[in-house]
Amino acid sequence: MRLSLLSLFLILLLVTTKTTTASGCIGNERNVLFDLKATLKDHQGVLSSWRGLNCCSWYGVTCNKTGHIIKLNLGNNKSMEYALTGDISPSLVNLTHLEYLDLHGNDFGGGSIPEFIGLFKNLRHLDLSFAGFGGKIPPHLGNLSKLNYLDISNIPDSSFTSSSSVDNLLWLSGLSSLAYLGMSSWNFSAASDWLESLNMLAFLEELHLYSTHLPPTDLNSLSQSNFTFLNKVDLSGNYLSSTFPHWLTNITTMTHIELSYTGLHGSIPEAVGNLTALEYVFLSENSLEGAIPTSIGKLCNLQVLDLSSNNLVGDMDNLGKAMARCMKQLEFIHLESNNLSGSLTGWLGSFKTLLSINLHNNALSGPVPSDIGQLTTLYELDISYNFLQGVLYEEHLANLSSLTVLDLSSNLLRISVHTDWVPPFQLHQLQLRSCPLKSGVPQWLRTQTSISRIDLHNTGTVGTLPDWTWTSLTSLTDLDLSNNQLTGTLPASMVHMESLRILGLGSNHLEGQIPDMPRSIEVLDLSNNSFTGPLPYHLGGSGLLFVSLSNNHLNGSIPVYFCDMELLSGIDLSNNNLSGELPNCWKQNTRLLVLDFSNNNLEGEIPSSIGSLTSLCSLHLNKNMLSGVLPFSLSSCDSLILLDLGENHFEGTIPTWIGSNMHLLVILRLRSNQFSGNIPDGLSQLQRLQMLDLANNKLSGPLPRNIGNLTLMASRQSARIISLTFRGLPADIIVYYNASLYITTKGYERLYSRILYLMKSVDLSDNALTGEIPVEFGALAQLKNLNLSRNRLSGRIPERIGSMDSLESLDISWNHLSGAIPQSMASLHSLSHLNMSYNNLSGKIPQGSQLQTLGDEDPYIYAGNKYLCSPLVSESCYEHKLNPIYNDEDTHGHDVFLYVVSGLGFGLGFSAIWWLLIFSEAVRKLYFQSIDSVCEKFFVRMILLKIN
Template structure:
């Protein structure tokens, strides 16, 4: 008979044996997985970020932060941003229970890792923000259990295969920001479990219509095809999407965020909307017409309604103003009419309200700032009327108010002048009245009150407006004097007080106006002399004192200024004008001053009479001597002309052939006669550049001469041909005009429009600062607004070459010395001798050798001759760094080029403010300058595919000068230039940009 105790003992022994075997098996799995991890680290060349992956006891790896385990086995590897530079080894799938693999934000190269097909339990795969390229494999549906597939921000190309749509369990699919140049399968819109589908920023997709049937996507909550071709301006001929927005999108009941902006969709917005959970609707920058759907007013969860830059018409729906969650409303640049619903702001926490450039009437809603969060208000260029809401004076969060060109009347709410966060107040073109306040917000940088009915004196307390950069109060009813306190504003760049009733004399203590570029006091009653101290304004370029009662002599000091525009007409000035102002550029600057005279008749005023102090008796001997001297001079001139003609005959020993590309007001003889050494203003690798006056009006051209003693060698001939072929066929306001070319037997002449302010490098770098014409040292510096203007113009020129020409053009030698500046500091791209045309957009071209300039060369030139337009993007990024830091491209610091210096500056954790050019008064522009610096970093990253295209660079630069642009918080990708503008008031580099930095030192 068996005892119960014996039975229990045997059962315990069996259980103990089973547990022991299970423990041993678990321990074995742990050891095996640990060995896989150690082998993985070794395969990736032991990155420092994985230094803690070392062998210890068998379960120590469970505590590593990159590891997640369940039931004694590894289920997740989160290897994000660890600077992994090598491919994924196949033995990673020896982790048999791996369900999640996240390798985002690394540097992993190669094609899609099909070795992961062996990870049979994988449900989550994130390979975004790497350097993968080539096609997505057509058999990707082997990974049957995948629920999350994130491949964004790589260089995948070709079609998105239909096999992706056969991943039936897929919930989240991110394929944005790659190089797909084919199509996407409509089948992906039929996956019923899809929650997130992102295809935005794929600007090379083949043009196609949005699919009509979205109803299968019953669980979709986020859909984005934003910027499938991101353009600066609406261009109906270059967008890959066509047709209308299908109504089935709005039938997706779980949809929360919808982005279909800048895609060129047209037609009307579907009227039936079942997606009651929508929080964001962004259909901006398209060609949409018709009325807003009535159902928009029923979307209780709607936060952002962005319909700007379309052709919508009709009224703004009354119910939209009562939506409780609404915070961001952008309806600008449409054809909307009627009144603005009065409920806006009353029931919701508005932060941004923009309805500019429409046909709206009536009053501005009284309670826009009721929620106490409004920061941006733009309602300019409408037909609004009535008084400004008194509540705006209590809106402490308001930073910019742009209400110009309406019919507002009455006084400005008293509190509005004093709002602590207010930086811009634009009220021009209304019927507003009242006196200036004695105090202003200390943060105001721009006030535009022009074309109103403000009256009274400018208060002496104006000296406290210390941060003011632009003050425009022209065309009002201001009286009194120009107060001396106004000259105490050190940051002022533009002062416009024309067309008022100001009187008295001009202040003389103007030494604080170091930044003033524009001074307009015209059409007033100002009297007295022009202060001789005016030469103390080092950067003044525009001066208008016309239509006043100024008297006395024109101070000769005014001739020391580098004025692009001067108007002293209709005053009471007398005497001779200063010799340095006797220039054809100023021929209308002195009209209607009866007492003024000039020594030249072309100045359009009286010619000064020479006073004779000679004796009435003529000295016959002196006359004889003078006559003999005159004869000798004539003989010398004749001999000189004969010699010069012989020399020219040798130089131009064949009939010159002129080929015009513009209408000309000169002949080839005007050009040939001006090729003299005194006219040389520069020289380059292919020859000298001359400034030549071509007609009596004083018009000048720039002539590049390519010549050698013998016939042109093949290289110079190719450079000449390239410049003629390209500049002769393209026209853009930011590309220098080629007027004509002149061919002789042993010379080639390229005749361009003359750029008064020479090249950018001469303004940025001290040792090169020469006056464009005279070569005299020039102490003028470029303020930030001019630098940003130059960056925007040059970027537009390059963008046109890359994206808008029938055959894209690579410049290959973008640098600050090839960016020329006209009299208004508008930038123009020059020197196309190395430029080449591409066969089509995005296609690389092979060169036989490296061309360009040290410091600007993209790093890929070191190991390949097959390049595309991204080499220009890199070079332009260097120019942006020059503009912000003032340093030269070749001289960053300590034998580093500027790109490496900037890269190390950021990676060392230093503030961007410490890198900014000390000559820029950057307190008021720190955010803008920081953003452009960051953009320069983004353009000069090492992988070409990760540099933004020029169209996005232009967009980013334009946003820098838009005070109302608030970029949405997004985690799209490390290449998107939008995050560079995300925090304009902060100095920190966005984390995504840190992940991009690869210092290019070899």
Template sequence: MTIVDLSVVVINWVQPLSMLPSSLRVLRLSGCNLNTTLSSLFNSSSTLVSLDLSYNSLHGPLPNELLGNMTSIEQLLLRSNDLSGGIPRTLKNLRNLDELDLLGNDLSMVQSLSMLPSSLRVLDLSICNINTTLSFLLKYSSNFTSLVSLDLSNNLLHGSIPDGRLLGNMTSLEQLLLWDNDLSSVIPGTLENLHNLEFLDLSYNQFSDEIAELIEKLPHKVQSLFLYENNFTGSLASCIAHMSSLRVLDISDNNLVGTIPLGMGKLSNLSMLDLSYNHLDGTMIEDHFASLIKLKYIYLNNNSLTIVLDPNWISPFKLEEADFSSCNLGPHFPAWIRGQTDITFLYMSGAEIADRMPDWFWHVMPQLQYLDLSHNQISGVLPMSLEFMSAASSINLGSNRLEGGVPKLPPDLCYLDLSRNYLSGPLPPNLGVIPLKKLLLSNNLISGPIPSSMCNQLQSLLILDLSNNHLLGELPRCWTSSKSSKANHNNLKPVSSQLYIISFSNNNLSGEFPWFGLSCPQLTFLDLSYNNFFGNLPTQIAKRLPMLSFLLLRSNMFSGHIPIQLSKLNNLQVLDLAHNNLSGTIPPSLVNLTAMTTITRTSFDLIILNGTIAYDDLADSLVFDLSVTMKGQHLEYYTNISLLMVNLDLSSNYLTGEIPEEIGALARLINLNLSKNQLIGNIPETIGGLLSLESLDLSNNELSGQIPSNLSALTSLVYLNLSYNNLSGRIPTGHQLQTFTDSSIYEGNVNLCGPPVSKDCSGNDTILDALPEYKDEHDMSSFYLSMGLGFATGFWLVFGPLLLKSTWRTAYFIFIDNTYDKIYVFMVLNWARLFARIKKK
């Protein structure tokens, strides 16, 4: 027997492989769940030519003696184990070793490759935690004249790529992979002696060299060049035309500037071109694509390029993937797209297209899977059905000017964005396809009720956004319990274990709080604001929706008290109950809202960690509409910055009682709005603990007492409104409060004094300000006693003589009567004269 292949068979061997024949030449035990050391597996291994123990749990160091005895070994594959330490020097004696694969082990002790045999043709030491300079690692290794493939990617290598004295003798090298390290520069001319180099990957490093210098020195035989995710600078030089063998060129995500040279159009072997995420500008014309007959993948997105092609131009290539997002392709819809019948991925978002969607577009690309034409000004009417786009998985036509109704969808569609258009009419009853994960129809003119068929859709949806439309009526009842039996709400079965964003805001929907929302246990964002919902808020909300981070119920008709159970929502960072009919007091237990007090993982983080939702599904969905009233204005967030918002808005209700002192613990609050309620008592001193606060509105209440001086410690505060309360005393000064010079923020508090209001705090106005200076009860008693004695003394000095002496009293009242008569006669005469003048006119 010369070959034993038990790959992927779980055998859990821990004893030596003594039962195997001594003549064995090939042994493959890849993925067999072996959990032991290498030395414990073998008694003898001198006849082995090929050994594959990849994807196991082998641990411990590479055994010196065992490896030294493998004198016949040509192929040693040990990738993805738990081996550690360094490379034994005995490996240098393995003169027949052709391929060594140690990927994914911990070889942090490796400092040099000088102990490896010169016979090696393939060496893979990627993801091995090697931490040294590349120069030191390759020192004394210049005898690798047979090496064809060297992979040192995903390590901790740093410094520069060494000069030709270390790499120059590797004349057979065809593949060099150094991606995902911390390398910073390429010494000019380092790579030009590698005449057989075909594949070079320097991506995910810190290179900041001039791109033209690097390309000019590369061997012309290079076919695949990966330089993405670096800091390469400068512009692409015309020397690119000499790289005639190039098949793949990826320089994305660097700092390239300038125009794309016409020489790019001469690379007739090029199949993939990725220049995305740079700072390129200028205009591309037909000559830039003239000879790209093999081009299948092109990514020019996130540059400032303008692409001007003749409407009758016929492209020489058949694309499979293309991304022109943020390039200028307009104003007309690019006609050359019609010839791309093989395309599967087409992104032209933000391409400045201001044209009518051509009728042919929906029929000429039968293999199209991913389409993004969002953020243009494309007009026209959508077809009634998109079912003929049978391969489509994702369609994004958001932020355009499309009209018509919501079409019937392709059978395998997972993502649909038709938001921010002019779609009208009702939602079709047969809208849904079960695979659909994201349905975004916000900001349209869609009317009528939400069809009950939507319940079937909830089984697969992650996101449902129907906000800013003209929908009306009650939400569909997506459960089996009786309409009138609230007792059955405790027995609700989950409608969807994945649905985590629901937005129905700004419609005409009505009814009680939608109970189907309480049967979506992963829900993190619920927006029902600006509708006509009524009734009490459910007390089960914390139990049913433990992941909830955003609860927006603004501008409805909800009544009753704020449920204290809301304080159990540890992830809640936005609570907006403004403009309802809520009564009662503010629950002090809101202090338990952990996400408003300390920085914690968001619900979105937890969902990813739990594996509920793939990151790719989540990434596109963190950009959602969030409407917040703060800083005295209505703000719309349409970006993932909304994840940073921490907001508590209970304004425009009928809340009574005092502001709980516990509110000062909500240190992450950015916006606090308690205005237009019936709150009484003092502003709590603890409010000075809201160090992240940017907007504070306590206006239109019945608050009294002084303004806490520690408000000046809120250095992030940019908006303050305390108007129309019963506040008194001197307005605090210093630090942040000095910036508030608009007196209207204190309007309606007649007993406030000091800048910026006009009332001066001097004289009697300072009495209230002086009150806090009395430190104890004895001082306060003395103050009030002195004030009382002063009042009594003044009273008797004025009125005492009048009471005791009759002649003075008679004279006083005669004086008063005469004064009254004079004033009365004066007023009568003047009114008569004024009336006479008016009659004459």
């Protein structure tokens, strides 16, 4: 019996062994995979082969000869969206022979990297990159002593990147065999030991820490570098604020250096020429300065050189020739936005393998050499914003068959080819902004059927837009022909330009009605033309971001379709002939930032729905015929920075909610309306206010003393005024919007736009304000314009007004101000416009000051002050010549005494003369003889004149 049981056991054991061997998979390891499959969600059917007994033949599974799983590769190499999601089964730890684990490109929803992964003692390759892990990096990974490849890089700017962090990197010391380390897009801001920890990885070959919030660190602080085998380093996107790491120049195996956006400063060392194995150098967007070392010409294996957006200097004649000697594999030269001088001649044509050259925004001069035609592989040529001049002929361009991007903007370059020239290339982008074309739209553009971007802004282009613009160039996404001399009308067929996103035709001489626009349009600028008629039925689709139709002759009403464009950021319909009422259909969920309907013929009240525009930053309704009181719903627009309701017929008092709700307000302009009552004290709560214009209303009462609390008018700082920028492809500006404002200063109304943020002004003129000028006004030390004219102000000019040393224009004319001009005003050295006329001022003008100089230039600035010692007064000016009515001293008794004494003196003198004539015969005789002599001479002269 025992023998039978033993035999049965051996038979069963033999059968089990044969089954395992036959299946090629260890049973319990197969069960681990089944557990893993159960915890994962397989949206794309990646694990559809995970069935049956032979798990070694399943997708992504590799076994060794004994059937143990050594490799599990479930990486999303095809970038399938959400290939695998869910959780990683803890039973995975039972794959004790696992050497290779790859789960990259999947989505684990921001969960933490499982700690049990640190138990895979045999693991050599671990790739969890871009798999949606968050939380903290478990230090247990430091137990993987055999690991030579670790990549846990995160998805840049994902929702959980900010919470993905680590306290320190000491655990890296356990990875003594590590050759590859990728941890990009984690938050290492607390890991002050990062450089020292990395320096312990003696066998490290590749390091990728892109955008990891590394704390600022001097890269040269290492006492001794252990990076002997390092050949690729990427620390870009971290603000390190360091000089160039000199230890890098000792690693002769280095092939890749990526230190863009790292806050590097100082110079690039000459020793960089020792890195003869270098293939890629990325040092863009830093603060590097000094000369680009010519030793860079020794880098014969270099393929990419990107030093763009620094403060580097150098002569491109010498640098280019040094590079051309041995850089036979160079494909990319990006040196844009530096201070490079010299020319393109003598070196540019030497780089036969060049794919892209970008020298944008430097100081290069001279012509474009003809040997540029030898760069047959070139697909991008950007030499914009330099001082290049001359002509590009067909021979320059004849062999550039690969060219797709050509940017010559802001040079004195022009393309001169035959009218029937057919280019060898198919451009995707052509940018000739501010190049002197002085002709019509180039005919050869008709052949560029694949082009997506054309920028001929400010090129002097004349004539009409050819019909083929809208029929042949159907792939256009961006078209900028603004600021030229184009004439004619726009065809109705342009509605079929289904790819067009950005259209800039502003500042031309186009006329006629605006046709329906393509529904694809996002940015539309047709401003400063002569378009007439009503707005079109379709001005674009729901994706419209910005529209400017200002300075035309459009009429009719404002269409309500603007209310349905939820992505719209800006509408500028100013300076037209639009009429009717404002639309009352605005919605809460719009993103509208700018609304400019100024200088039209709009009437009626401000609609209540405008209060739904809570994101609104700039509202211009000035120069219309709007009326009524300001609706309380407007108080919900608490994001307003600029509010201009001037030149309308609004009435009532200025609402107190302006001060209590609109705390971001920088500009408040309510001039030329019918507002009455006092100026609300609550306006002093607008701490960001820089411009206050309440002129030409019916305001009364005193000037508010707390207006001196407007801190930004006292500060040297300036608030941001709203501006919008819309960019084309790839990143160049097509249309931009800057808020503009009319400000009355120095006696004239001036339009401020780009420098609007520098202006600080208070204008309360043409009202019925009474009382004194508060001394608190003197606190507004940075105010440039103050106008209090044509009110009923009285009292003395406060001495503290001399503290406003930034004042450029001061007008206090046509008031009842009295007393002397304060001596402190002599320190107003910035003052270039002054008007103090028609007050009751008295005394002397402060000597040797700007006030006296301005009076010499224009004496009428003091007119109407008859007791003021000004250039208009011809008599001698005495120190005590004061207005007797407004003089503070009691001189009434002194004046009476003076009159009495003068009268008595006159009487006594006159009596004495008559006494002598009566009682002295000799005096009487002499007196009448003198009278007779004078009369005789007079009559003789008259007779002689009559005879002649």
